[in-house]
Amino acid sequence: MEALTRWQRGWSASRGWTDVQCIDDVTVVRVGEPQRRVEYVATGQHATAAAHLALTDCNPPGTSWLTITGPADRVAADLGPLEIVRTNWLMTVRLADQVSYPVPPPYALELSATPSVVEAQAYGYGEIAATGRMAVLHTGAVADMVQTDPAHRRRGLARAVMTALALAARRRSATTAYLAASAEGRHLYKSLGWTTLTPLVVARTTG
Numbered sequence: 001m002e003a004l005t006r007w008q009r010g011w012s013a014s015r016g017w018t019d020v021q022c023i024d025d026v027t028v029v030r031v032g033e034p035q036r037r038v039e040y041v042a043t044g045q046h047a048t049a050a051a052h053l054a055l056t057d058c059n060p061p062g063t064s065w066l067t068i069t070g071p072a073d074r075v076a077a078d079l080g081p082l083e084i085v086r087t088n089w090l091m092t093v094r095l096a097d098q099v100s101y102p103v104p105p106p107y108a109l110e111l112s113a114t115p116s117v118v119e120a121q122a123y124g125y126g127e128i129a130a131t132g133r134m135a136v137l138h139t140g141a142v143a144d145m146v147q148t149d150p151a152h153r154r155r156g157l158a159r160a161v162m163t164a165l166a167l168a169a170r171r172r173s174a175t176t177a178y179l180a181a182s183a184e185g186r187h188l189y190k191s192l193g194w195t196t197l198t199p200l201v202v203a204r205t206t207g
């Protein structure tokens with residue numbers, strides 16, 4: 001699934017995960033963090049191969065993670081003893097079609113960028129109120145780590161952050177964007193014109 005691959009590449013770029021390999025149609029991202037040593041990304045068709053890799057690697061229990069296209073009830077049997085942690089949703093939008101919103105006063109937005117990642121921060125009342133990132137790889141962009149501090153939610157900050165990120169990505173010639181939405185984030189992205197491609201089952205080894 002091309003969208004899954006494009007999302008994984010952008011997600012890895014956003015997080016600075018550079019050790020990526022493909023084994024048996026499973027993308028293996030060696031993350032190297034204490035709680036997430038590795039991330040296996042695959043379509044549901046290759047869930048058994050991904051589960052086998054997770055169950056036979058040498059990482060401590062609970063530190064090998066999987067993201068598999070769902071739904072959960074269809075892939076659960078292939079994941080065997082792995083713990084299903086949650087479901088996210090792979091979403092997409094043509095950047096030109098994303099609905100735009102201004103920053104609500106008295107907040108202000110600041111953008112910073114590296115060659116492949118644009119970051120937006122919304123400030124207000126002396127605090128960082130909302131943040132988000134977009135990795136831009138050629139014509140594809142991937143949004144990541146969009147969050148609003150609980151005290152500043154439902155004021156339009158996340159959609160202002162998404163508006164600024166989309167504009168910056170378009171300036172870099174990106175045309176299509178992807179992201180893995182949480183249950184909470186899904187409402188936000190739907191309201192901005194994003195559509196859902198598939199559920200993503202997030203699982204891990206157990207202790």
Ligand SMILES: CC(C)(COP(=O)(O)OP(=O)(O)OC[C@H]1O[C@@H](n2cnc3c(N)ncnc32)[C@H](O)[C@@H]1OP(=O)(O)O)[C@@H](O)C(=O)NCCC(=O)NCCS
Pocket residue numbers: 130145146147148149152153154155156157158159160180181182183184185186187188189191
């Ligand atoms: C999801 C999140 C980023 C939304 O931030 P926010 O600044 O409150 O979002 P906005 O105010 O810009 O919301 C814009 C629209 O999105 C929708 N929306 C946002 N949060 C929603 C929620 N919890 N339930 C239903 N709709 C929601 C609404 O349509 C909202 O417009 P409205 O308030 O006029 O109805 C925030 O709740 C958050 O940080 N959650 C925890 C982290 C997370 O899940 N991030 C998303 C990762 S993919």
